[in-house]
Amino acid sequence: MVRNKGITLIALVITIIILLILAGVSIETLTGENGLLTKANTAKTENIKKSAEEKVKIAVAGSFGTNGGIDLNDLNTNLRQVEGLTDILYNDTSIFENNKIEKLPIDVVVDGYIVEIDEKGKVILKAIKPIVNYSLSTEEPVEEGTKVTVTITASIIGGERITKIIYGETVVTNQSTMTFDVTKNGYYKVTVEASNEETAECIIKVTNIGNGEIFSDIYVETKTFTDEKGRTARIPEGFAVGVSNTINKIENGLVITDQIDEFHRSTGNEFVWVPVDDKTDFIRVEGYRNGSKQSYLSNCSEPYKSGSQEEKNLYTAMYNSVTNPNNKGFYCRPI
Numbered sequence: 001m002v003r004n005k006g007i008t009l010i011a012l013v014i015t016i017i018i019l020l021i022l023a024g025v026s027i028e029t030l031t032g033e034n035g036l037l038t039k040a041n042t043a044k045t046e047n048i049k050k051s052a053e054e055k056v057k058i059a060v061a062g063s064f065g066t067n068g069g070i071d072l073n074d075l076n077t078n079l080r081q082v083e084g085l086t087d088i089l090y091n092d093t094s095i096f097e098n099n100k101i102e103k104l105p106i107d108v109v110v111d112g113y114i115v116e117i118d119e120k121g122k123v124i125l126k127a128i129k130p131i132v133n134y135s136l137s138t139e140e141p142v143e144e145g146t147k148v149t150v151t152i153t154a155s156i157i158g159g160e161r162i163t164k165i166i167y168g169e170t171v172v173t174n175q176s177t178m179t180f181d182v183t184k185n186g187y188y189k190v191t192v193e194a195s196n197e198e199t200a201e202c203i204i205k206v207t208n209i210g211n212g213e214i215f216s217d218i219y220v221e222t223k224t225f226t227d228e229k230g231r232t233a234r235i236p237e238g239f240a241v242g243v244s245n246t247i248n249k250i251e252n253g254l255v256i257t258d259q260i261d262e263f264h265r266s267t268g269n270e271f272v273w274v275p276v277d278d279k280t281d282f283i284r285v286e287g288y289r290n291g292s293k294q295s296y297l298s299n300c301s302e303p304y305k306s307g308s309q310e311e312k313n314l315y316t317a318m319y320n321s322v323t324n325p326n327n328k329g330f331y332c333r334p335i
Helices: 009-031 036-061 072-079 309-323
Strands: 085-090 106-110 113-117 123-128 131-136 148-155 162-167 170-173 177-182 186-194 199-206 223-226 232-235 254-257 270-275 287-289 292-294 329-332
Touching: 036 072, 036 106, 036 113, 036 123, 131 186, 131 199, 148 162, 148 186, 148 199, 162 177, 170 177, 177 186, 232 254
Parallel strands: none
Antiparallel strands: 085 106, 106 113, 113 123, 131 148, 148 177, 162 170, 162 186, 186 199, 223 232, 254 270, 270 329, 287 292
16 A cells, blocks of 8 residues: 655645644734834834924023023024925914014924924923925926926825815825925925824915015014025014015016905005115205205215105105115005
8 A cells, every 4th residue: 555645635724724823923013003113114213203393492491591481583593594494384373574573472393393482492202293295397487377287295104194275175185295386486385294184384486477476574673685696684573575586686676565464465555675784875866856956965964855745745754774684675656
């Protein structure tokens, strides 16, 4: 009688079952709730979270004055040097773009985390927030009416996901990107929602389409504006300064306005802002009035005393603005 020395079917089945059990244990060890990969991701998230908190603590620590309180000017400067900072919020409103910190508490967004700084300078890690970025199909100057495509990219860490991207009446769900076209200069707002119910806003600035004039936020205090050539001018509070290509160069004359709409287009009174760094440069040149040549004061040390009352009032206002260290300039109506 000949005996087969191969394995039996039952033995093969048992072997396969054992291998499957071992494979299941291995997969669970790697990817389960307490698996190696899960623990590694958790550790990575915790490191990012602690890093964000530590960055803010360092900025705050360097902002305490000699009186033991926080110097808000120093805090504003130090926070804006923090790597990964994407927003500063006061009463849930962003003050990141044009305003400085005037009062605590505030929230700052670093590496996707919301970190609170309370009235005493205590740093409190709060939540994970979506991070939003955008790009334009072209940033080169194009003709009026040209279509420019905006691409929105959103992300969030800590195992959360993007649930909505909202632009106007357009809503994209459960995706991390959105595209839309614009044909006019303006500021366009996009809102992103995440699975942890946190939201983030992104303001898209389009300034390269034709000659459409776009302005900054209305300044709540006098601020320094820097153009693309590095030249600076002090812009008085209550005005927005032009940021689009045709009106944002100091050498050509800045345009300011006292009212803007949601797209940052002017809806108010517009003026040409003339910066004057040195008041001795403010010169009233010779000219003609009532058909005869008038010799006005040049290199003025005080408002000139000849001319009509209207001229005196106008010149006095200009001179007072120029000699105001906060302004160092004056505005006039464009011709």
